[in-house]
Amino acid sequence: MKKKLSSIQGVDEECKMDSSSMIDMVFQLILFFMVSSRMLTNQIDPRVQLPVAGNARPPEEAAGRIVLHVYDDGTFGKDNKEPLPDMAAVTEYVTQRKEKIETGTTPKVLLRGDKRSIVKFSKQAVKASGDAGVSTIIFSAFPSAKKG
Amino acid sequence: MARKKRFEAEQVEDPALDISSLIDVSFLLLIYFLVTSTLEPRESDLSMEMPTDSGKASSIQIDPLKIRLTAAGQVTIADQVMADDAQMEAELDRYKQLTDATNKKPLVIVSSDDDAKQQRFIDLMNGLAKVGITTITLSGFEKGK
Numbered sequence: 001m002k003k004k005l006s007s008i009q010g011v012d013e014e015c016k017m018d019s020s021s022m023i024d025m026v027f028q029l030i031l032f033f034m035v036s037s038r039m040l041t042n043q044i045d046p047r048v049q050l051p052v053a054g055n056a057r058p059p060e061e062a063a064g065r066i067v068l069h070v071y072d073d074g075t076f077g078k079d080n081k082e083p084l085p086d087m088a089a090v091t092e093y094v095t096q097r098k099e100k101i102e103t104g105t106t107p108k109v110l111l112r113g114d115k116r117s118i119v120k121f122s123k124q125a126v127k128a129s130g131d132a133g134v135s136t137i138i139f140s141a142f143p144s145a146k147k148g
Numbered sequence: 149m150a151r152k153k154r155f156e157a158e159q160v161e162d163p164a165l166d167i168s169s170l171i172d173v174s175f176l177l178l179i180y181f182l183v184t185s186t187l188e189p190r191e192s193d194l195s196m197e198m199p200t201d202s203g204k205a206s207s208i209q210i211d212p213l214k215i216r217l218t219a220a221g222q223v224t225i226a227d228q229v230m231a232d233d234a235q236m237e238a239e240l241d242r243y244k245q246l247t248d249a250t251n252k253k254p255l256v257i258v259s260s261d262d263d264a265k266q267q268r269f270i271d272l273m274n275g276l277a278k279v280g281i282t283t284i285t286l287s288g289f290e291k292g293k
Contacts, residue, residue: 026175030174044191053277054278119217119262120262122269126198129198135199137196138193138195139193139195
């Protein structure tokens, strides 16, 4: 009645898990995340809460953009979040960035204005950009309100 | 002789590739993408051509539309107070159609109160972008600022 385990056919074969399908699945997931994730066109600063504009369009090209942050307290910041102390510094910053932009590319100021700030600061930024010779202003906005 | 036989027996083992480290790396990559990816809405553009009000006379003859934004967020178009954004967009659309019909480039002069909220200003820009007006002039700059 009793059978030795070793006598049952196939038991003495080495048990192995076939992990090839698992690798397939992992690679599929990696591919999904690589394809679905996107590179940032704009230098973002999480301190700036952007306003909402339903007719805002996705950015087409990153070239020629001079990022200017306008914080809710009326201060300004460079694309690398360095503060700009006054309007003369803003004009100088835009001028310097404009000079670095290749010829043939239209310089544009990307104004990332906080929705809690007042228009006065945006007007100051537009004026400083105009003084630096940049008249194209891109207002950054979310096309829909953030969830949560 | 016996030694030689043992050596031959070792050679017949099945060659197998250990893929466990490959799975480890793959899972690390997967975790990296899972952790770093965020579900943020994409930042979008409201592009406007904004020649500043320098006081120079323009050579192009156009009929500018004067828009005023008050500190309370009230929009006034050609001295007419807009009840809501829908009315504002309708008025802007009417102006755009008029300029299109007369082959003139629409030009809008926005005079905004300094204390108006940025979101309200963007609402106005949003309305202008909706009807296809991309050239505006901001006026009311304080001198020396």
